Amino acid sequence: MKDSFLPHLLLFLAAFLLHLPPQISSSTPSPLPKEALPTKSGYLTINSTSGSAIFYTFYEAQKPTTPLSETPLLIWLQGGPGCSSMLGNFYELGPWRVSSNVSVEPNPGPWNRIFGLLFIDNPIGVGFSIAASPEEIPRNQHDVAKHLFIAIKKFLMLDDSFKTRPVYVTGESYAGKYVPGFGYYALKQNAKLPVSERLNLQGVAIGNGLTDPITQVATHALNAYYSGFVNDKQKKVLEDLQKEAVELTQNRNWSEATNARSRVLDELQQMTGLATLYDFRRLIPYQDELVAEFLANVEVRKALGAKESIVFEVCSDAVGELLHADVMKSVRYMVDYLVKNTKVLLYQGHCDLRDGVVSTEAWVKKLKWEKIGEFLEATRKVWKVDGKLAGYVQKLGSLSHVVVLGAGHLVPTDQAVNSQAMIEDWVLEKGLFADQQINKLHANVSGSL
Ligand SMILES: *[C@@H]1O[C@H](CO)[C@@H](O)[C@H](O)[C@H]1NC(C)=O
Ligand SMILES: *[C@@H]1O[C@H](CO)[C@@H](O)[C@H](O)[C@H]1NC(C)=O
Ligand SMILES: *[C@@H]1O[C@H](CO)[C@@H](O)[C@H](O)[C@H]1NC(C)=O
Ligand SMILES: *[C@@H]1O[C@H](CO)[C@@H](O)[C@H](O)[C@H]1NC(C)=O
DSSP states (O other): OHHHHHHHHHHHHHHHHTTOOOOOOSSSOOSSOGGGSOSEEEEEEEETTTTEEEEEEEEOOSSOSSOGGGSOEEEEEOOTTTBOTHHIIIIIISSEEEOTTSSEEEOSSOTTSSSEEEEEOOSTTSTTOBOSSGGGSOSSHHHHHHHHHHHHHHHHTSSGGGTTSOEEEEEETTHHHHHHHHHHHHHHHHHHSOGGGSOOEEEEEEESOOSOHHHHGGGHHHHHHHTTSSOHHHHHHHHHHHHHHHHHHHTTOHHHHHHHHHHHHHHHHHHHOOSOTTOTTOSSOOOTHHHHHHHTOHHHHHHHTOOTTOOOOSBOHHHHHHTGGGTTOOOHHHHHHHHHHSEEEEEEETTOSSSOHHHHHHHHTTOOOTTHHHHHHSOOEEEEETTEEEEEEEEETTEEEEEETTOOSSHHHHOHHHHHHHHHHHHHTOGGGOOHHHHHHHHHHHHHO
């Protein structure tokens, strides 16, 4: 397995280094023009014995404001469990997005304007990533993190300038589990490694995340009721279903608990009749099938350096099934650790009825952090981008919470420019994310470099 893809990878990278255009048949125009190709893409080996490998696409900063060796690097992890980060890449925050005619167009608010941006198909078995056998696919967050740590360290070794770059791990939905899982694992590993081998992790960001399911599953009834989607009688039905999900979770009957959560969401879907719970405004669901259609093109797969024999699925049912019993397991304790040791951003599109604002605030209150009381008392500030209302920001010390208006579950899809402003200001600690003491410290540190 290893031998079959490694030469491909080397040839592909060599083609890039020599600035040779990848071979694209000249008769039909490629739906992925040359200017839309990633800076680097291909495979990072996870297990050289079996051949399991993680697929990635990397886009260098378009207009970096710092030398590349100091330019922040954002890593994006898709949720699911089982969905490909190519959804994030080509439908949400990447520099080129698939439009309704299945060709790509520049994104007005890509997250790689001033930062490097790395998309990872995680875990193995998802998207273009290769799982040599189903047994090797992770069943829990510790194993997911272990693979990611191997892959990310390998990626950082691909270029000398990568090693020192500040790394921010971001993701959405079920990545509300992966992002804390990885951050926690990486910081614990760092403590055991010599300074030169540590990962320069500077923060984690979660969009519309599932992080503390037992708390979050209990919020749908009230949220739907006070938003006017269900009446009092329906609220009680939802509350009974939620109670089942909570009890099964308390009993550690994990798989049944996941099924019980699905019954809550199915009932809510039935009652509301919405096109999608991911965004109550939508008349049709998000069109993620466009990404599958786009990546079904063999020329596109070739140009990306993806294994051509892989039949691309936006979300892998097989991987989803293997992580079924993981869904209701909380990683809130990992966020307790992260908020004390790095910085954390939690943002939600306001119109998401699955993993939205109310659902996040419910578990944030429970964080075991000496400053949580102060955080909850902090002012929620009105956030504007180019003079227009964009949402609300609440920040205290290392924790930031953002409500993004006019967005559902896929925030960058719905608010490209505002989501870019959010991530840039959060990373650089500007605007509403500025913190005077931290800014002074940074000024002193950068002054001494
Ligand atoms: C790597 O693959 C081999 C062969 O399938 C397997 O025995 C081994 O456990 C794997 N190692 C890791 C770290 O997953
Ligand atoms: C797809 O649509 C965009 C505008 O939405 C247009 O600019 C582009 O030329 C179209 N591409 C094809 C192949 O039709
Ligand atoms: C898990 O829950 C199901 C459904 O309530 C029940 O039938 C089963 O006995 C439970 N399993 C365990 C191990 O408690
Ligand atoms: C930064 O440096 C200035 C002068 O060099 C010093 O007065 C100040 O206390 C330093 N600030 C921090 C936060 O270390």
